[in-house]
Structures are given as C-alpha cells and as structure tokens.
Amino acid sequence: MAHSTSLGRNAALFAVFLLGIWASASGLTGQITAYWADITYLSRQHLVLVGASGGAAIAVGVPVGVWLSRPSMERRAEPLMQVFNIGTTIPTLAVIALSMSLLGIGFPPAFFGLFVASLLPIVRNTYAGLLAVPAHLKEAATGMGMTSAQILWRVEIPNALYVIFSGVRTVLAINVGTTPLAFLIGGGGLGELIFTGIALMDTGMLLAGALPTALLAIMVDFLMGQAQLRLIPKGVNPLR
Amino acid sequence: MIQLEDLTKTFDTPNGNVVAAEKVNMEVPTGEICILLGPSGCGKTTALKMINRLIPPTSGSIYLNGEDTGKLNDIELRRKIGYVIQQIGLFPNMTIEENISVVPKLLGWDMKRARTRAAELLDLVGLDPYQFLKRYPKELSGGQQQRVGVIRALAADPPVMLMDEPFGAIDPINREIIQDEFLKMQAELKKTIMFVSHDIDEAVKMGDKIAIFRAGKIEQYDSPDKILAHPANPFVADFVGTDRTLKRLRLVTAEDVVDAQAPVAARAMKVSDLREQLTVSGSRIAIVIGSDHRPEGFVTADEIAGASGKVSDFEHPLPAKVPVRADLRAVVSEMFANDTMWLACTDDNGRYAGVVTQPAVTAALRATYAGAAGGSA
Ligand SMILES: Nc1ncnc2c1ncn2[C@@H]1O[C@H](COP(=O)(O)OP(=O)(O)O)[C@@H](O)[C@H]1O
Ligand SMILES: [Mg+2]
Numbered sequence: 027m028a029h030s031t032s033l034g035r036n037a038a039l040f041a042v043f044l045l046g047i048w049a050s051a052s053g054l055t056g057q058i059t060a061y062w063a064d065i066t067y068l069s070r071q072h073l074v075l076v077g078a079s080g081g082a083a084i085a086v087g088v089p090v091g092v093w094l095s096r097p098s099m100e101r102r103a104e105p106l107m108q109v110f111n112i113g114t115t116i117p118t119l120a121v122i123a124l125s126m127s128l129l130g131i132g133f134p135p136a137f138f139g140l141f142v143a144s145l146l147p148i149v150r151n152t153y154a155g156l157l158a159v160p161a162h163l164k165e166a167a168t169g170m171g172m173t174s175a176q177i178l179w180r181v182e183i184p185n186a187l188y189v190i191f192s193g194v195r196t197v198l199a200i201n202v203g204t205t206p207l208a209f210l211i212g213g214g215g216l217g218e219l220i221f222t223g224i225a226l227m228d229t230g231m232l233l234a235g236a237l238p239t240a241l242l243a244i245m246v247d248f249l250m251g252q253a254q255l256r257l258i259p260k261g262v263n264p265l266r
Numbered sequence: 267m268i269q270l271e272d273l274t275k276t277f278d279t280p281n282g283n284v285v286a287a288e289k290v291n292m293e294v295p296t297g298e299i300c301i302l303l304g305p306s307g308c309g310k311t312t313a314l315k316m317i318n319r320l321i322p323p324t325s326g327s328i329y330l331n332g333e334d335t336g337k338l339n340d341i342e343l344r345r346k347i348g349y350v351i352q353q354i355g356l357f358p359n360m361t362i363e364e365n366i367s368v369v370p371k372l373l374g375w376d377m378k379r380a381r382t383r384a385a386e387l388l389d390l391v392g393l394d395p396y397q398f399l400k401r402y403p404k405e406l407s408g409g410q411q412q413r414v415g416v417i418r419a420l421a422a423d424p425p426v427m428l429m430d431e432p433f434g435a436i437d438p439i440n441r442e443i444i445q446d447e448f449l450k451m452q453a454e455l456k457k458t459i460m461f462v463s464h465d466i467d468e469a470v471k472m473g474d475k476i477a478i479f480r481a482g483k484i485e486q487y488d489s490p491d492k493i494l495a496h497p498a499n500p501f502v503a504d505f506v507g508t509d510r511t512l513k514r515l516r517l518v519t520a521e522d523v524v525d526a527q528a529p530v531a532a533r534a535m536k537v538s539d540l541r542e543q544l545t546v547s548g549s550r551i552a553i554v555i556g557s558d559h560r561p562e563g564f565v566t567a568d569e570i571a572g573a574s575g576k577v578s579d580f581e582h583p584l585p586a587k588v589p590v591r592a593d594l595r596a597v598v599s600e601m602f603a604n605d606t607m608w609l610a611c612t613d614d615n616g617r618y619a620g621v622v623t624q625p626a627v628t629a630a631l632r633a634t635y636a637g638a639a640g641g642s643a
Contacts, residue, residue, distance in 0.1 A: 160353070162351060162353035162355050163355055163357060163358075165320065165351065165355065166349070166351055166353075166355030166356075166357075167355075167357070167368075168320060168344070169318055169320055169344055169347075169349035169351070169428075170344060170345070170349060170368055170369050170372070171341050171342070171343075171344035171345035171369065171372055172341075172368075172372065173341060176372070180357075180360075181357055181359070184357075184359035184360075185357070185358060185359055187359075259359050259402075260402055261357075261358045261359045261360065261361070261402035261403065261404060262358050262359045
C-alpha cells in the first residue's frame with residue numbers, strides 16, 4: 027500500500043517536472059508568475075473556503091454519524107443512509123447552483139454548497155466505521171461496567187477513528203478540487219483564474235489557477251496522510 | 267456465593283417466544299468453580315449473562331453473597347464482577363496496561379496503583395511487565411492475549427468471575443497450559459466462578475461442580491465425579507460419553523491410590539533378609555532405593571527365592587516412574603506403554619513415594635460406584 031502511494035507520488039512529481047520544462051520553454055512560466063499576487067490572494071480565499079466548509083462538515087457530520095449509529099436509531103438509520111446515498115449522487119455543481127438559488131451569490135452560498143457536498147461522505151464513513159466496531163468489544167466494555175458514553179469515547183470512537191479519518195481525508199482533498207466552482211457563484215478562490223482563463227483562452231491565466239489548485243490538493247492530502255499516520259493510536263492504525 | 271432462584275429468560279422473536287432459561291435454580295459456594303455445560307444453544311450463555319445483567323432476566327432472582335442483585339445499579343454490579351468472553355475482547359486501541367486498568371480506572375484508582383496492579387497481574391501469568399505493559403493487543407500471540415483477558419477481569423479483585431468459554435479460541439496444547447495456570451491461580455485467589463463450556467473434558471478438569479443444561483433447564487448439578495459415575499438420565503449419560511469411566515481417571519491422582527508401605531530395599535541388603543520381609547508383607551516385588559532416597563530399580567520375590575547374595579545382584583532397572591501428583595489417566599497410560607501392572611511414584615523432589623498398581627486403580631474407580639449405590643439404596 028505504502029509502495030503504491032510512493033509510486034503514484036513519484037509519477038506525479040515526474041509529470042510536474044515535465045510540465046515545468048514545457049512551461050519554461052514556451053515562456054509560460056513568465057505568464058504564470060505575472061499572476062503571483064492574484065495566486066496568493068486567491069489561494070488564501072480558496073483555503074478559507076475549503077477549511078470553513080470542510081471544518082463545518084466535520085463538526086456536523088461526525089456527530090450525525092455517531093447519532094445514526096446508536097442502537098436506538100437502529101431501525102431508522104439504514105433508510106436515512108439510503109437517502110444520504112442518493113443525495114451524494116447529485117453533482118456538486120448542481121448543489122452549488124441550488125444553494126445559489128437559495129442564498130444568492132458570494133461566500134455564504136459557496137460555503138453552504140461545499141459544506142453539503144462534504145457532509146455526506148463524512149456522515150457515511152463515521153456511521154460505517156462505528157458499526158464496524160466488533161460487537162464483542164462493546165459487549166466486553168458493557169460487561170466491565172462502562173456507561174454508554176464511556177463505551178462511545180473509549181472504545182467505539184477510537185476503534186472507528188481510522189475509518190472516520192479516511193473519510194475526512196478524502197473529503198478534504200476532493201473539496202480542494204471542487205472549490206474552483208465557487209467562483210461561478212461569486213465565492214472567489216482559484217476558480218477565478220481558471221474560469222476567466224478559459225473564457226479568455228489565456229493558458230497562462232488558466233494554469234495560474236489550475237496548478238496551485240492541484241498543488242493544494244496534493245498538499246492537503248499529504249498533510250492529512252501524515253496526521254492519520256501520527257495521530258491515530260498504534261493499536262488501531264494499519265499504517266504502523 | 268452465587269445463588270440463582272427460578273431464573274427464567276424468554277426471548278420475544280418474530281418466530282415466537284424462545285425460552286432460553288427455565289426456572290434455573292443453583293448455588294455456587296464461595297471459592298468454587300461451577301461449569302455450565304451443554305450442547306450449543308442450550309442456554310448457558312444466557313444464564314451467565316443474566317448474572318451481570320447483559321441480559322435482563324424475565325423472572326427469578328440472583329443473589330451474590332446474599333445480596334439481591336436486582337436491587338443494584340447495573341453499572342456498579344458489573345464493576346464488581348470479572349467478565350471474560352471467548353473472543354477475549356481486548357481493546358485494540360489500548361495498551362495492555364490500559365486494558366488491564368479499565369475497571370480499576372472506572373472505580374477511580376489512581377494511575378500508580380493501577381499500573382502496579384497491572385504489572386503484578388502480568389507477573390502472575392508469566393508475562394514480563396517491562397516487555398508487555400506498553401504493547402498493543404495485536405502485538406501479542408493468541409495465548410498471551412487470552413491470559414491478559416483473564417487477568418484484566420481479575421484487575422479490581424472481584425469476588426465473582428463469569429467466564430464464557432474463555433479458552434475456546436486457543437489451540438488444544440496452549441489450552442491445557444492455560445487451564446493449568448488458571449487452576450493454580452484459582453487455588454490461591456479462591457474466586458467464585460461461573461464458567462461456560464461445551465467441552466466435557468474441560469468441565470471435568472476445571473469444575474468443582476458441573477451443571478448440565480438442556481434446552482434451558484438443568485438436567486444434573488453435581489460434582490464431576492458424580493456426573494461421570496452416576497449420570498442422572500440418558501441425556502447426561504450420552505452427553506458425557508461412553509468413555510466416562512476413563513474420564514474419571516483424571517479426577518483421581520496417584521497420591522490417592524498409592525501404596526506408600528510397599529517394600530523397599532537398599533542395594534547392600536542381603537537377599538535373605540529381604541525375602542523374609544517380602545514373605546511377611548506378601549509382596550511380589552521390592553523397589554531398590556538409591557542415593558537421596560530415589561527409586562532406581564526393583565527385585566522380584568520369585569528371583570530371590572532360595573538365592574543368596576546382595577540385592578544389587580538381582581536388581582532390574584525400573585520400567586518407568588510417575589510423579590505422585592499425576593492423575594490416573596497419566597498413570598494408566600504409562601502402565602500400558604511399559605506393559606507393567608505397577609509403577610513406582612516419586613514426590614516433588616524425585617524421592618520414592620510408593621507404588622501404584624492396576625488393581626488399586628480399578629478399586630478406586632469402583633469405590634465411587636459402590637459408595638453411591640449404597641447411598642442411594
Ligand atoms: N438475543 C436473543 N434473541 C433471541 N433468541 C436468543 C437470543 N440470545 C439467545 N437466544 C436463543 O436462546 C437460546 C440459548 O442461547 P445461548 O444462551 O446463547 O446458548 P449457548 O450459550 O448454550 O450456546 C438459543 O436457542 C438462542 O437461539
Ligand atoms: Mg454460548
């Protein structure tokens with residue numbers, strides 16, 4: 027597993043390297059760096075959108091997943107998850123368009139659209155991770171005299187943490203790639219360079235938006251991977 | 267002491283009611299191991315889990331040391347009862363130390379006391395605390411995990427333990443070892459234990475008493491020897507097996523049937539003196555004793571008849587020796603292996619402890635039958 031990811035990373039680095047040679051040869055580097063001020067400003071905006079919508083999705087999605095996994099919800103949880111699964115199939119662009127029709131333009135609808143798109147996978151992973159905790163662990167915990175809250179915090183969540191974290195990691199990486207759509211409803215971010223570049227057929231401008239977006243996605247995934255490796259206790263971390 | 271009174275459990279299922287326990291009455295005296303034994307689905311686990319209320323009883327009462335547990339808070343009750351399950355159930359996210367300290371921490375012990383206790387318990391089952399306290403369950407072998415599962419239940423020194431097929435998941439060789447270790451521990455700790463098993467051999471080995479279950483009811487509740495010698499009905503007889511007499515061999519040790527007065531001789535002894543001794547005692551052999559009172563050979567009455575000289579001139583090497591603590595199954599097995607009717611026994615230090623003979627073994631098995639037949643007549 028570690029082997030294949032490092033292979034992927036090497037291939038990606040090699041592609042970036044080739045791209046760099048081609049870019050400087052064609053004079054694109056100059057065209058891209060001309061947008062440096064825009065890149066830094068819009069990257070920050072981009073990250074704020076990702077962080078805010080992702081953070082809110084975690085803050086809401088994890089508790090909802092926990093709530094659905096409680097024994098008292100056993101009957102209702104599966105139908106609800108089915109609804110959520112259908113929700114996930116709606117394209118993010120449609121979600122963003124819908125949220126614009128509700129909230130107008132600017133940061134709020136962009137934030138809300140990205141939040142909704144990120145929410146479902148987090149709920150699903152949290153729910154699935156908690157249900158996958160073996161019944162005999164919960165039975166042992168109950169038999170030893172833990173309260174339901176103690177079982178949740180000391181046994182269920184730690185043992186589901188890897189799966190929950192995997193959901194968060196995927197969601198954030200995808201979120202970085204989806205956030206350019208925010209520009210379409212006036213939410214800002216690197217989409218501004220990408221879409222304007224497309225409209226003006228200006229490759230330099232397009233790449234000034236696309237390359238940092240790709241870089242951010244790789245960075246976020248790398249940081250989350252490191253966090254997953256280091257933060258999750260050794261006993262329940264398949265990575266170590 | 268654990269007392270179950272008319273304990274009943276009915277499960278409501280879509281296919282109707284399932285009676286998993288029906289008016290179960292039994293009493294486990296303090297310090298004893300009671301085995302709940304029976305085929306799969308007969309209600310052993312249900313009976314056990316009603317004691318710590320993982321399954322709430324439909325009716326009936328449970329008393330622990332005279333106290334009606336129905337009046338106690340579930341959580342508090344469970345913290346006072348050690349619980350071991352077949353799947354072991356160590357928490358993968360916690361180190362061994364944290365696993366063992368779960369109940370002590372729930373009871374509010376301070377860190378230092380909990381750690382000392384964890385180390386002490388690891389020592390008790392032969393696991394080096396320095397090596398194991400900081401490890402995670404996945405870094406232990408199955409047998410090691412099983413041991414930790416047991417000591418975790420002992421951590422807060424509960425008077426009562428519930429064990430549901432605790433050694434069911436280990437290979438037969440390690441199972442024997444862990445069973446022996448556990449019995450040694452129990453000899454000191456004297457917990458009151460309910461122990462579920464579906465293995466008659468395990469039940470005979472571990473139990474002070476055995477309760478045989480069928481379809482939620484107790485068919486017989488007795489000592490292992492009584493159950494093997496006098497099954498109460500055809501179901502019990504069938505369950506304990508046609509080789510039940512052989513199984514009883516495990517319940518008796520050589521110590522119980524050894525003839526400690528069997529004649530002995532030193533090598534320098536004159537055969538004429540020995541002959542006289544054998545005639546008086548009516549024995550056919552004498553054990554030759556070497557240095558430090560170890561049995562080393564034997565002479566037969568036939569060979570020294572009419573002969574003169576020293577014992578050493580007529581000495582044969584011993585066919586085999588058995589420790590006097592060995593059970594009769596091991597003794598009989600040695601006898602068959604060496605084609606002999608008798609064996610010399612040694613004590614813990616290897617010194618001579620007497621002779622066991624096949625007639626003595628048969629007599630011991632017969633004694634229980636005769637005794638109980640007289641009692642019931
Ligand atoms: N939660 C439950 N719901 C319905 N039936 C159950 C439940 N638990 C056990 N039973 C039934 O009760 C009977 C006894 O089960 P159990 O005590 O687990 O048996 P054992 O431990 O002797 O194998 C079985 O017929 C089983 O199907
Ligand atoms: Mg069972």
